[in-house]
Amino acid sequence: MSTPFIWHNGQLKPWAEANVHVSTHALHYGSSVFEGERVYATHRGPAYFRLEDHTRRLFESAKVYEIEIGYTEAQINTACIELIRANQMKSAYVRPIVFRGAGGLGVLPKGEAPVDVAIMALDWGAYLGDAAEHGANVCVSSWNRPAPNTIPSWAKAGGNYLNSQLIGLEARRGGYDEGIALGHNGLLSEGAGENLFLVKRGKLLTPPSSAGILAGITRDTVLTLAADLGLSVEERDLPREALYTADEIFMTGTAAEVTPVRSVDRKNVGDGTPGPITKALRQAFFGLFDGRTEDRWNWLNVVGDR
Ligand code: PMP
Numbered sequence: 366m367s368t369p370f371i372w373h374n375g376q377l378k379p380w381a382e383a384n385v386h387v388s389t390h391a392l393h394y395g396s397s398v399f400e401g402e403r404v405y406a407t408h409r410g411p412a413y414f415r416l417e418d419h420t421r422r423l424f425e426s427a428k429v430y431e432i433e434i435g436y437t438e439a440q441i442n443t444a445c446i447e448l449i450r451a452n453q454m455k456s457a458y459v460r461p462i463v464f465r466g467a468g469g470l471g472v473l474p475k476g477e478a479p480v481d482v483a484i485m486a487l488d489w490g491a492y493l494g495d496a497a498e499h500g501a502n503v504c505v506s507s508w509n510r511p512a513p514n515t516i517p518s519w520a521k522a523g524g525n526y527l528n529s530q531l532i533g534l535e536a537r538r539g540g541y542d543e544g545i546a547l548g549h550n551g552l553l554s555e556g557a558g559e560n561l562f563l564v565k566r567g568k569l570l571t572p573p574s575s576a577g578i579l580a581g582i583t584r585d586t587v588l589t590l591a592a593d594l595g596l597s598v599e600e601r602d603l604p605r606e607a608l609y610t611a612d613e614i615f616m617t618g619t620a621a622e623v624t625p626v627r628s629v630d631r632k633n634v635g636d637g638t639p640g641p642i643t644k645a646l647r648q649a650f651f652g653l654f655d656g657r658t659e660d661r662w663n664w665l666n667v668v669g670d671r
Pocket of ligand 1: 619
């Protein structure tokens, strides 16, 4: 999994030297915020997908928790690009992380508690394996998402992923590829690490961004592409049974990309194969990287261009 370099606090360091101390605040109290980004091998060369949007979300997540990043968004964008060049990668999954560092314990960080910033680039394939193409078998989790007045879901913080781990572990134990959680109000929210889309009678439906979900960048991409294809789209509250009566379901995320769902709680979605709208949106999405979909939104950030 290792790559030659990791960007750590302003320097490119060999993989084995990018380490932290066991007193690191984030290890004890979950005080990290991070991003997951992809570099695609595109028709224009290696390119980040929506890099600026990811970096902006990283800064917003840090703001929620009053973590001072100490670099500008532009500096982080440049560092991301430089890392891919230094590692000579054609495609990658990139993980910028900002966390309260080593400097004594205590839930409230001490005045001088340092903040570490690191960016790692990994060689990662499809997150949900074969399911990416043929469809994932998912379950509805017995774990709910945290209520909005407990842990904010728009901030992509390390601590949020304890909930995701419970959802994912339960799903795996039951033989499923992924778990979907209900929100505090019993309505649909999202997968352990993906946003959720349903198709019902030709209409694309997704829980609103206030449903205790991460406001996913792939979710926004799919909403934009769907509007562009002239599909009818609605962001609205959906009950659990919407999963059992949907014609199509798919999940979105930087890691998961656009993954069809084949069954929920062992009940087939449609005929158990990816439906036409899922296929059209997958084609539009992956078309961004081979040029079949024109990048009218300037979402690609070509690594060689800077
Ligand atoms: N929800 C959760 C909980 C996630 O971890 C992710 C992955 N970052 C997503 C949704 C999808 O977000 P994005 O499309 O920005 O990767």
